[in-house]
Amino acid sequence: MSNSIKFSVVIPAYNAAPFIEKALDSVRNQSYPAFEVLITDDGSKDDTGEVVRRYAEKHPSFPVCYARQENKGIGGARNNGLFRAAGDFIAFLDADDLWYPAKLEKIAQFALQNRTLDVIYHDEVETSSDGTKRILHYHPLRDPVFEHLLFVGNQLSTSATSVRRELAQSISGFSESPEFNSAEDYEFWLRLAKAGARFGHLSEVLGEYLRVEGCVTSRIEYHHGNVFNVVNHHLDQLSQEKAYPESLLRRVYKTRRGQNRFILGMEYCKLGEFRRALNNYLEALALRPFWWKTYAALLQLLLKAIRG
Structure with a gap:
């Protein structure tokens, strides 16, 4: 690597006219x-x-x-940019971040x-639709x-992550499989890590992520279901490769499944769908009976029910 780095900023956009200018x-x-x-x-x-065209005309040096392209989903949209990229690092940015x-x-x-690093990620601010902000x-x-x-689980956010271009292209970019859609970034990080990528965390807040709230039930189930599809896919691969004892993989499966149900319960609780939240917390408890977070969440749910 020389003493200067060129970035390829890859932005997937779908119905992004209201916010892509920001x-x-x-x-x-x-x-x-x-x-x-x-x-x-x-x-x-x-x-x-048309919004992008006008923006380019207004800023000709940009x-x-x-x-x-025809609609392929966010993995296919990112790949279009990823394989056109010529920079040393690809810096991903979603159109609403x-x-x-x-x-x-x-x-x-x-x-x-840190010249040996292949993946660099940083902290960011989560912004809710009501303007509330919190640091992630x-x-x-x-x-x-x-x-x-x-x-353990995903620790990276796409708009806060930059990846060495040659490595990203060498592993064929993001999966475009429908079973990973909306969790394709997590699956990408896993394949990068398995390929030997070196990850580095920059402990600074350098951007903002927009949290889309008010999601319908089907969308919540879809996303968290696909997150677990990613986990299950890679656990199955490890089982086939006989890379780890089956007893360990079964424990990991139960742990991650319980975590998945717990997070889904939290999402439903935020939406006020307390019965759905309770069902997911109970499933999480059955899978991880000694995890204190589930008991704390159930207590909070009980207090909400008592209050009203």
Whole structure:
């Protein structure tokens, strides 16, 4: 790696007309100038393409390249940009998220100080639709990283992660399988780790992630079901490879399944769907009977029921 790093900013966009300008502004306002921007319109039904065209005309020096494809899902949209990329690192940015001005400069500095790293991720702010903000700390991953990600859970956010381009392309990018849709980023991190990627955590808040709230039940079930599809897929692979004792893999399965049900229960609790929350907490308890978080969640649910 030379003493300068070029980034390829990969932005998937689907019906992104209302908010993509803010994402593009956050890239254009970067203090670090060495980047290209690769937008993939994933078959939008709104005027996303026209918004991007007008933006490019308004800012002619902004290095943006727009492509449109038939709808493939977010994995396919990211791959379109990923395989057009020419930078040293690919910095992913979802169309409804944004970066702070020093983001790319900080990542470049960190990469030059830690030249063996292949994946660099940072902390970010979660912004709710009502404007409420909270900091998301992602923390360093323990070695071996593949085990940590699979046995403990995902610790990375796509818009807060940059990946060495050659490695990302060598593992064929993101899965486009429907069974991983909305969890394709987690599956991508797992394959990167399994391929030997070295992960580094930059403990700074460098962007904002928009939390989409008010999700319908089917969408919540769909996402968390696909997260567990990723876990199950990789556990099955380990079983076939005979890489770990079956007894360990069964324990991991129960632990991650219980975690999955617990998180789903929390989501339902936020939506006020307390019966669904209770059912998921009880399933989590059956799978992980000694996990204190489930008991605490059940107590909170009981207090909410008593109050009203």
